[in-house]
Amino acid sequence: MSGILVIAEQRRGELRPVSLELVSAAQDLRRPGEQVAVAVLSAAPESLVTALGVAGVDEIVTVKVAASEFDPDTFESAVGALIAKRSPDVVLVAHSVDSFGYAAALAARLGLGFATDVFNVERVDGELVATRGGYGQKVNVEVDFPGRNVVLLAIRGGAFKAPEQAASPSVTAFDAAPLQSRATGREFIEPAAGDDVDMTGAEFILTIGRGIGEEAKVPQFRELADALGATLGCSRPIADAGWLPKSRQVGQSGKTASACKLYIAMGVSGAIQHLAGMKHVGTIVAVNTDAEASIFGVAKYGIVGDIFEIADELRRLF
């Protein structure tokens, strides 16, 4: 068993950025002389070769499959065949919605060592050790994989920095066996426009989370956001409850607030998905009654206190 196999991720013909982050994770694990191969599964894999040509990749494996978009059966079958053919000792995938759909199945079926949401990898006395979060990310958990020849790791997005230097790795084609998938992708549906708010372009966002407690409190924060000149956003539970439209949800499964520079989070505890969607923001201010809330781990400034008292006081100043 030798070699690291990275499974790139594409959606609608575009490489997802996390694919290149996996290449960096591979560098932390590779033994001297060990090769890093990146496999890309697509109906037209050749079109993604250029984007995968980065430092640290020795070989790009193009895998042409029938399904134009992610399909669990297709990925399990093709990645399983790649593992059988190439016998890597480590396989890296993204901890993403697509991987949620097949990585665990592959691990269970092939008896692989397996860990998900991994944010650090290392070799300790030659043994692979992966670190992930536990108990709502309050503790770190180091895991190893005794007796496993092949280990599959799902790597958290944003945990590794993609290599910047370009390179021209060799390209190999791999033939995936034809397969009758038990699921059929029909179409993509863009998220609803909601109330036409532009979260993507907003530079100053005031977000409310579960801490507001009830729907009746929403208007006072809307009013506060207006007074401050901020765009009102929300965390997942608020959108799920229908208190604000889905278009105002920020975080990984909501809108990416890519232009945001100042982010004030009130009563947002900071689920990992939420934090992952906001870590690029320059200044995060968190207001929360729970001094242990995860959001204080990414915020620049923190106020441990009652969001309503702070909001009232702040309103008076604008």
Next chain:
Amino acid sequence: MKILVAVKQVAALDEDFEIRDDGRDIDPDFLIRDLNEWDDFSLEEAVKIKEASAEPVEVIAVTVGTDEADESLRKCLAKGADRAIRVWDAAIEGSDSIAVARVLAAVAKREAPQLLFAGVQSSDQSFASTGIATAALLGWPHAAVVCNLNYAPGAKTAVFRRELEGGLLHEVEIQCPAVLTIQLGINTPRYASLRSIKQAAAKPIEQLSLADVGLTEAEVGETGSASRVRRMYVPDKARAQLIEGDVAQQAARLAEIIREFKGDAA
């Protein structure tokens, strides 16, 4: 027709928790337990299908855990599950998501449901893998992060939407029996009425051992797991710079930060 809903009693950390003497987990005295948030949604989805169905549908909640987990199963019974099953054996202690999936798959073989739901992930360990691993062990079609589902009991396929990053949705048709992992927000979970809570307290919970589901000790616990915990520790986290003082002082400092930003932005 049956729908099996796999649920988990999750554990949150108490304010002042301690790590176990062996350094590999938290001292259980410091854990606060509750039904996993995602599972509330998957149970509701199953109950909704049952209520909308002309033919009889049985909703069965299943969990792998000690008798402490009965509390979460009672919650499921109070919210509309018809039956509850709990599998436990001392050998299951230390199981990861793959080993737990082996137990769930064994229960699914006994019950032969048309759909098996699990939460996308659990709020404590966030593996996001138990449901999908269960599907693989059953050899069933499967899909993760389902945020919308259309299924008529008895139908050969179900149509659902996966919630992708950035809010994009992907509509897919899948053959049944299938395993779907259910995302938050797919529905609005109901509250249990006092009456149904009382009724649930009187309902039996089926208790199964490893032998009952046809598994050996080696298939669960650490030997049956795909990973082993070496060490658990509290990380040195980057911490926010705390704004101290009374409410007026804190708000004044926040206002200053906002004005500084607006000055920069202008």
